[in-house]
Amino acid sequence: MRAPGERGEIIPKLGEVFREHGFEGASLARITEATGLGKGSLYHFFPGGKDEMASAVLDEISHWFAEKVFHPLRSEADPASAVAGMFAAVETYFRSGDRVCLVGAFALNDVRDRFAGPISRYFKEWREALAAALRRGGRSDDEAAALAEEAIAAIQGALVTARAMNDPALFVRILRRSEQRLGLAPGENG
Amino acid sequence: MRAPGERGEIIPKLGEVFREHGFEGASLARITEATGLGKGSLYHFFPGGKDEMASAVLDEISHWFAEKVFHPLRSEADPASAVAGMFAAVETYFRSGDRVCLVGAFALNDVRDRFAGPISRYFKEWREALAAALRRGGRSDDEAAALAEEAIAAIQGALVTARAMNDPALFVRILRRSEQRLGLAPGENG
DNA sequence: AGGATCCTGTACTGACTGGTACAGAGAGGC
DNA sequence: GCCTCTCTGTACCAGTCAGTACAGGATCCT
Numbered sequence: 001m002r003a004p005g006e007r008g009e010i011i012p013k014l015g016e017v018f019r020e021h022g023f024e025g026a027s028l029a030r031i032t033e034a035t036g037l038g039k040g041s042l043y044h045f046f047p048g049g050k051d052e053m054a055s056a057v058l059d060e061i062s063h064w065f066a067e068k069v070f071h072p073l074r075s076e077a078d079p080a081s082a083v084a085g086m087f088a089a090v091e092t093y094f095r096s097g098d099r100v101c102l103v104g105a106f107a108l109n110d111v112r113d114r115f116a117g118p119i120s121r122y123f124k125e126w127r128e129a130l131a132a133a134l135r136r137g138g139r140s141d142d143e144a145a146a147l148a149e150e151a152i153a154a155i156q157g158a159l160v161t162a163r164a165m166n167d168p169a170l171f172v173r174i175l176r177r178s179e180q181r182l183g184l185a186p187g188e189n190g
Numbered sequence: 191m192r193a194p195g196e197r198g199e200i201i202p203k204l205g206e207v208f209r210e211h212g213f214e215g216a217s218l219a220r221i222t223e224a225t226g227l228g229k230g231s232l233y234h235f236f237p238g239g240k241d242e243m244a245s246a247v248l249d250e251i252s253h254w255f256a257e258k259v260f261h262p263l264r265s266e267a268d269p270a271s272a273v274a275g276m277f278a279a280v281e282t283y284f285r286s287g288d289r290v291c292l293v294g295a296f297a298l299n300d301v302r303d304r305f306a307g308p309i310s311r312y313f314k315e316w317r318e319a320l321a322a323a324l325r326r327g328g329r330s331d332d333e334a335a336a337l338a339e340e341a342i343a344a345i346q347g348a349l350v351t352a353r354a355m356n357d358p359a360l361f362v363r364i365l366r367r368s369e370q371r372l373g374l375a376p377g378e379n380g
Numbered sequence: 381a382g383g384a385t386c387c388t389g390t391a392c393t394g395a396c397t398g399g400t401a402c403a404g405a406g407a408g409g410c
Numbered sequence: 411g412c413c414t415c416t417c418t419g420t421a422c423c424a425g426t427c428a429g430t431a432c433a434g435g436a437t438c439c440t
């Protein structure tokens with residue numbers, strides 16, 4: 001037996017294929033090429049085929065965000081630095097606008113229905129976690145909820161428009177302004 | 191010869207197929223079904239195949255927005271009502287969050303490269319037109335540019351997240367708040 | 381060394397892909 | 411009536427699709 005991480009190691013590669021070509025455009029030919037694995041291995045690790053591969057990718061994304069973003073938002077002592085941490089993590093994760101949000105991309109056509117659960121859970125958890133941090137930062141329930149969903153939409157929209165106009169810097173600009181608007185400066189300098 | 195609008199009449203149907211299934215997922219089988227036209231007719235009207243069909247759809251979208259959104263933004267006497275008109279048009283066009291932005295959806299994977307020109311032009315024109323209205327409304331150049339790109343990203347992000355969470359009302363909420371933030375109330379009541 | 385288990389390459393399937401070719405239906409002009 | 415031009419259904423093509431079957435290689439345990 002190889003290292004148990006064998007399967008786990010190819011999931012990021014699968015993610016990149018789905019990101020680049022979408023679910024329908026991610027053919028097994030492209031997947032075998034990108035992962036270096038033949039069909040045999042692929043169907044050994046993912047007996048459910050493309051659906052299971054995409055599910056695994058969504059799972060991995062979920063876990064990453066849960067650990068690096070949602071959990072800190074919910075439980076970090078200083079809500080301001082938790083929010084700052086979220087924006088920093090997001091900027092890194094999306095490679096300053098060069099990378100696309102697979103969950104958002106899946107949401108835009110009929111593949112959403114196949115993965116409706118994970119997709120909606122991802123955004124709902126994010127919204128709830130960010131709202132919680134904003135409440136701890138002194139916002140009312142309504143304000144926190146509104147600002148949270150606005151910030152998340154801003155991030156998604158920034159990814160779409162930055163890619164559409166081929167201008168990754170736009171993503172970063174919108175991130176900055178969105179962060180400012182949440183208005184939770186932790187200290188005076190820094 | 192039939193009415194010269196024959197070809198034009200099927201373009202909206204093509205648009206819906208691309209919206210629902212994406213470019214790759216929009217197979218000729220689905221297209222013939224949705225349009226009621228056989229391959230013969232389809233390739234008669236669009237000799238270039240799927241690429242030409244998608245181009246025609248993007249063109250039609252461009253023209254619609256140019257006429258109903260961009261032009262009023264640039265030239266309507268009262269910039270406040272021009273902006274209000276934009277939000278109203280957008281809310282109607284996207285069916286209060288039930289419909290997806292095809293241009294944004296195309297931007298998210300590798301089909302963007304096939305239609306890079308029309309896609310980036312659509313967003314750039316929108317941004318420029320909205321910024322022009324904001325400038326006429328009293329904003330500085332920098333403010334206008336920043337607010338414009340933020341508002342457009344908000345709309346796109348609202349479409350993504352509303353559909354992801356299966357909550358069209360979210361789209362309308364974000365539209366309202368985005369409009370408020372532009373802060374160009376035309377009158378006291380209305 | 382033997383044996384069990386995990387992994388992988390290859391060959392194959394039937395369905396579907398986008399696209400082409402073309403005969404002929406249909407309608408309008410004269 | 412006839413001719414022309416636009417349109418359309420059908421048959422067909424080679425290529426690709428996701429998925430299956432399976433033999434055998436690799437690896438580990440004992």
